[in-house]
Amino acid sequence: MKKIITILFLLLLLIPIANSQSEDILSSARKEVIANYLTQPENKLQLNEFRILLHLNYGETEIKNLNAVNHLSLGKIKRINLYYSAYPKGGNFDNLNHKRISNLLKNVGDLVYDSIQWRLVRQTDCSNDIEAQKLFHGFEIILEFSEDINLTAVQIDSTFKDFVVEKVLNRNDWNEMLIVTDMTGSMGPYVSQLFLWLKLNTIDDKIKQFVFFNDGDTRLDENKVIGQTDGIYQTKSKVYEEVEKIAIQCMLSGSGGDLEENDIEAVLRGLKLCPDCKENIMIVDNNSPVRDLELIKNINHPIRIIICGSSGKINSEYLNLARRTNGSIHLMEQDLYELIKLNEGETLELNGTSYKIEKNKFVEIKKI
Numbered sequence: 001m002k003k004i005i006t007i008l009f010l011l012l013l014l015i016p017i018a019n020s021q022s023e024d025i026l027s028s029a030r031k032e033v034i035a036n037y038l039t040q041p042e043n044k045l046q047l048n049e050f051r052i053l054l055h056l057n058y059g060e061t062e063i064k065n066l067n068a069v070n071h072l073s074l075g076k077i078k079r080i081n082l083y084y085s086a087y088p089k090g091g092n093f094d095n096l097n098h099k100r101i102s103n104l105l106k107n108v109g110d111l112v113y114d115s116i117q118w119r120l121v122r123q124t125d126c127s128n129d130i131e132a133q134k135l136f137h138g139f140e141i142i143l144e145f146s147e148d149i150n151l152t153a154v155q156i157d158s159t160f161k162d163f164v165v166e167k168v169l170n171r172n173d174w175n176e177m178l179i180v181t182d183m184t185g186s187m188g189p190y191v192s193q194l195f196l197w198l199k200l201n202t203i204d205d206k207i208k209q210f211v212f213f214n215d216g217d218t219r220l221d222e223n224k225v226i227g228q229t230d231g232i233y234q235t236k237s238k239v240y241e242e243v244e245k246i247a248i249q250c251m252l253s254g255s256g257g258d259l260e261e262n263d264i265e266a267v268l269r270g271l272k273l274c275p276d277c278k279e280n281i282m283i284v285d286n287n288s289p290v291r292d293l294e295l296i297k298n299i300n301h302p303i304r305i306i307i308c309g310s311s312g313k314i315n316s317e318y319l320n321l322a323r324r325t326n327g328s329i330h331l332m333e334q335d336l337y338e339l340i341k342l343n344e345g346e347t348l349e350l351n352g353t354s355y356k357i358e359k360n361k362f363v364e365i366k367k368i
Contacts, residue, residue: 021109022101026094029118033086037125040219040230041083041140047245048147050075050252053218054104054139058085058132061099063107063139068218068255072111075143075252079117080104082139086124087132093122104139149248152199154192164332165193165283168306172335178270178277180211182261182285182308183251190283190308191251195244203238209274210235212247213266214254215291221258226292229262232269260291264299264321271301279304280327286310290317296324303327313353319362 036042045051052071055064063069082100084093097120105112126132181187181194198207214231216224233250237243263284271280280301286309303325305318310331322329322339329336331350342348347356347365354365 021105021112022098025101025118026098026120029082029120031120031122033122033124035125036123038083038123038136039134039223040136040217041081041121043217043230043233045142045249045253047242047249048144049078049142050145050249051143051217052141052253052255053136054141055218055220056100056137056139058129058135058137059096060137061096061103063103065218065220065255066107069107071218071252071255072108072141072143075145077111077113077116077141077143079119079142080112080139081119081121081142083121083123083136085126085132085135085137086122087126087129089127100139143252145248145252151195151244151247152192154188156189156192160189162189162309162311162332163193164308164310164330165190165306166197167332168330168335169194169197172304172330174279174281174304175205176276176278177207178209178211178274178280179207179283180213180263180266180270180281181247181283182263182288183212183214183247184254184261184285184288186285186287187283187308191247194283195247198240198243203240203243208236208277209270210237210243210246211266211270211273212250213262214250215257215261217253218255219257224257224262224291227265227268227295229265229291231262232266234269234273236273259288261285261288262292263290264292264295267303268295268298271299277301281306284308284318286315286318289315290321293317293321296321299325301325304330306330310351312351313364314350314355316355316362316364319348319355323362 052068054068082097084097123135126135212233216229216231231254233246235243235246267282280303282303282305284305286307303321304327305322307314307318319329326340342357344357347354355362356365
């Protein structure tokens with residue numbers, strides 16, 4: 001009981017400190033007015049930076065995705081931008097923003113230091129409550145990540161045997177590639193394989209465009225819109241170190257969320273950036289549903305899909321994506337081309353599971 005009282009007492013002591021510090025920040029922060037309609041801040045990161053978005057509701061002070069604060073320990077904070085809407089028109093929002101900053105400091109105060117640059121971004125593109133509520137409200141925290149991060153050195157359990165990325169890239173003589181890669185948490189061992197392969201091969205002739213995606217950065221699940229989820233990072237660089245930094249930026253800027261991924265949105269971004277790429281490669285997580293399957297109709301190039309984590313059933317969504325685009329599926333020991341030639345009623349067996357073409361789609365045949 002005495003221990004609990006002591007902790008509560010210490011927490012109460014922190015409140016005046018956070019309040020005083022927030023007042024100083026509020027008065028010294030650079031003020032900016034923008035008329036753009038933002039549902040999420042535009043990505044303007046430097047090569048060695050990543051960002052975490054902490055969401056607030058319109059007119060409120062509590063951080064909605066407080067779990068994302070844990071990611072702040074992955075780098076050093078350089079800048080903090082507080083976005084808010086200027087509605088009601090002519091209102092004074094100092095008290096509200098003071099409370100917002102105080103609340104942030106209570107949660108991350110040990111990571112905040114004097115040389116951090118603060119910016120208050122006042123958004124004016126709203127004329128009523130409904131419009132104001134749709135704008136992004138919250139903190140954009142920009143951090144610098146360590147130069148010591150090495151994507152080829154991801155710790156892999158000794159029992160791990162799925163070297164599908166390495167094997168597929170080694171046995172297929174693909175050139176002028178677009179490579180689209182899922183960078184969410186479960187993909188660590190496979191991203192490591194990709195970057196080890198890049199280190200051992202000359203990028204110049206092999207790859208024309210990289211696209212990395214994390215399903216929306218730290219966008220709230222309820223705010224993820226099909227085709228506009230974002231969290232997509234791209235580069236045409238031929239310099240290994242630059243490509244690795246963009247991938248790290250994407251990886252650190254994401255923070256989980258729901259299981260679904262914006263695979264198709266990322267592919268479409270890649271095809272737009274490199275319409276003349278000869279081979280379009282996707283490296284995906286077999287265990288993650290595709291968020292935006294309805295966008296397949298917009299793909300007009302064959303997609304070659306490297307399936308990671310496919311020791312059991314193959315996600316039929318990826319089978320259908322390959323078939324619909326006249327693409328292919330690639331497993332650790334097997335390449336499946338010409339799936340589009342399978343006729344209605346024909347079956348395909350993979351990893352002990354059978355799939356049947358019904359109404360031009362792969363459907364898993366359930367075992368009785």
